[in-house]
Amino acid sequence: MSKMYAEIKRIVDEDISPRMTQIDVINEAITNAIHADATEIVCELNTTDNPADDGESVTPAKKVNTIRIIDNGSGLNDANFESFCKYRSDYKKDLGCKGVGRFVYLKVYEFASFNSQLKTEQEERSFRFDLNFDSDNVTKKSEPISVNRTEVFLSSLARSYLNADRHVDRRIDLDLDKIKEEVLINLIPTLFFFKKNGKNVQITFVDKTTENKTIITPEDVPNFQEKKFFVAEKTGVKTEFILHYFITNEPGKLYSFYCANNRSVREFSESDLKFTLPNGYSGFMLCESQYFDSRVNNERNNFDIFPVKIDLFSTLSWEMINEQLKSVLTTLIKEGIPETEKLNKAKIKEIQEERPYLVNFIAEEDLEIAGFLEKKKIIDNAKKRFDNAKEKVLTSAGKKEYTDTELNEAIQLAQNELVSYVHDRVQVIDRLKTLIDKKERVESIIHSLFMEMRTEDNYYAVGKNNLWLLDDRYTTYSYAASDKRIREVLKGIDEENGDTEILDDKPDLSLFFSHNPNNTERLKSVMVEIKPFDYASKPDRKKFAGIQQLLDYVKAFQVKEKIEDVSAFLITEIDEKLEERLRGDDYTPLFSTESPIFHRFYKESGISIFVISASTLIKDAEARNKVFLDIIRNQSKIQNMLQ
Known part of the structure; x- marks a missing residue:
């Protein structure tokens, strides 16, 4: 009658992970041999593959089929066999044995054949370990034994690991160097522990198809x-x-x-x-x-x-x-x-370039070994600290009095929120620069940066806007007219002028307000019109007429929305003929980093019209943003470390 006091199939199915591989089988068998006081272990690996070399295709790698582990340990004597037959045995628990390792064999192979030659008992013992294992079914034979020798042989892979009909093949490559490395990595603690206690173990791996060998020796185990x-x-x-x-x-x-x-x-x-x-x-x-x-x-x-x-x-x-x-x-x-300090500086500089708003929130312990940590992990930790700081400030908001510490934390948070905002602007600029450099049509992208498409409410709060591309004065303009509202005003112009083409060829307009336009007191506005980039191919007379038409739009919106002060920006391509017409109509060229920006102020109506090319718009915005970035980088607490 069996002495395995548990249902083996249930243990294998429920307690052993399906991710087990032949490497796990080898590790388990070698570990068991070491725990049985083995000092010499041989792992023989063989295959049934016979890859043909047709002279044209690459010969496929050989895969492992059979595993044979031979050792000179104490073997399956009475005490070891009793433990083998008991699920979760406490025997050798002090060595880390959990009493379940042998079931790994049955996750990968159908069965394992054991043979143990015992010197003390002068006996050879053999049995087959499978899902129907019976501890009474052990063959014992008296033999003259001069040295202990135990062999575990695994030859029949489970169908979940090798099944030609279902194209399943989870065998490992018969690569001795790779197998040696994986086993060494797994067993380094065990080998180190035994070596420290004066027990040196040698493990030999043999490719039975070639008889090539590689060995793990005590010298492979570092002196920790x-x-x-x-x-x-x-x-x-x-x-x-x-x-x-x-x-x-x-x-x-x-x-x-x-x-x-x-x-x-x-x-x-x-x-x-x-x-x-x-x-x-x-x-x-x-x-x-x-x-x-x-x-x-x-x-x-x-x-x-x-x-x-x-x-x-x-x-x-x-x-x-x-x-x-x-x-x-x-x-x-x-x-x-x-080289630690040099490596740390290089990694922090990378992060400063990518996420300048987070450098003040990098943990001190991360700064100390930044050069050795994954950059993403440093950034994630800093982001978490940044978010925690924001939450802390928001939680304490509304107090009647604040401590100096609370005020300093709020100031630092505000500074870094500004840095985050400036960094976001860099992303916008870089994206637009790339598109223009590749001569992509970017009118719709620029429009989306300024204004949401297909909005229906008369007005809506925009939160953070991208009007800084035009001028940083407009970053506080927090309301915009919807598409619906713009259509209504244009329809009015259409009816007054008898012009049936305006709505059919609706200008690409966006309109922003300094505050909620329902309150008309001291209301200011910015209008943006984006001309198609193929507009430059049109006759200069028609292009200039389009600029004059923009003035009509601005006047109409000024009256309709009761706007006190309005600036309009026309984003288009400016060629020499258009520039000549602009200068002839009292448009003044303003300084910029590339082509001039043309401006005219209509004193009676209080309207300013600016005409600017897309490339100039982006390069001017980049120059202004660079001023902020330089200040941020020079004032960061990290700067002293980088110098």
Whole structure:
């Protein structure tokens, strides 16, 4: 009668992740051998593939079919076999054994064949482990045994991993170097732990199709240093963590893992701690704790730890752990990498160029190792601090009295909101510059920047507008006339002049007000008309007539809306003939960074007309915006660090 006191199929289906691969099988088998005190382990890999080389196509990579693990450990003696037959056995729990690892075999393979030659017992024991495993069905044979030898052989892949009919093939490549690297990364903590206790392990990988070999030796396991740190729970209780680290100035990769039960479980980057080492450096970082040991899942590829939230079971979050871990990393990196300051400056300068409004909210701990952190993560943290600062100021708004700290926080927030606004303007300018450089038609885009399309209410609040493209004086103009309102006024002009073409060829108009036009007292306005860019091909006489027509529109709106002061901007292409007509009609050229802006003031009506090309509009706006950006960059707290 079987002594496996659990339903094996249910364990495999419910407790073992479907993401398991042959690498997990190899890791599990080798780990079990190490825990059985093996010092020499051989992993033989074979394939049934026979890739044909037709001389034309690339030969496909060989895939692993069979896995054979041979070791010189204590084998399946009575104590080990009893533990094998018991689900979630506590045997060797001090080594991190959870009592479920062997079920990984049955997730990937149909069965595993075990053979163990035991020197002490002078006996050879064999059995087949599958979904119908019976612990009584073990073959025992007395034999003269001189050394312990245990073999696990897996040959029949589960149909969920290899099924030709359904075109399923999840086998790994038979690439010894790659397999060695993956196994080493996973087992570094285990090998390090045993090496520290005087037990050196050698693991040989063999490609049975070629007999090529590669070996993990004790020399592949770095001599780690360690640094302890503590993370405090909300209750004040402190939990100990240990960071084992090894950094060398040799080219290579950085491997960084959270570990449990002396095994690599999860990369730092998977828990939102993304950092790298500069070119010419490589190393390992392994963070372990009893807290991790108690919260690792059965497959040892994740933890029951929340990113931010905590509860009665998960009393620490990744955010809390990483905050302290990052502090330790800062000290180690500063001590071990002389280029730290230079790399930090370069990364901060990148962020300052991209997000100048966030530089004052970059956390001090991020500044210390900015050159090694992912830029997006630094920006996300700064954005979170920025939003928290805004929320704090808004929460305390309306108080009768404010402390000096509260006032300073409000002032800093206002300054950075302004920086954010200026930065948004850079995006608008860059987009328009690109379109004009590519000679794209941008009339509709410019119109959308100034005015929403197809609006029906008479007036509406626009909030932030883009009239700064014309002049920064107009940034406070917060109301606009709708498309519906503009059509009504144009219809009036049509009826008065008997001109039936105006509505059919409606000018591209936008009209903005200094305040709600329902209150006409001291009402000012800005009108923008955008002529099609092919307008330049029309006769100059007709183009100039269009400018005169704009004056009619402005006068009509001035009367209809009771506007005290109005400025109108005509955005069009200005050629030499149009410029000549403008000068002849008392239009004055104003200074700009490129072509002149032409202006005429009609004293009796108080109307100003400006005629400007799209390229001049953008370049002038860029020049004005650059003044703000230069001030921002020079006054930032980061500037001192960058000098």
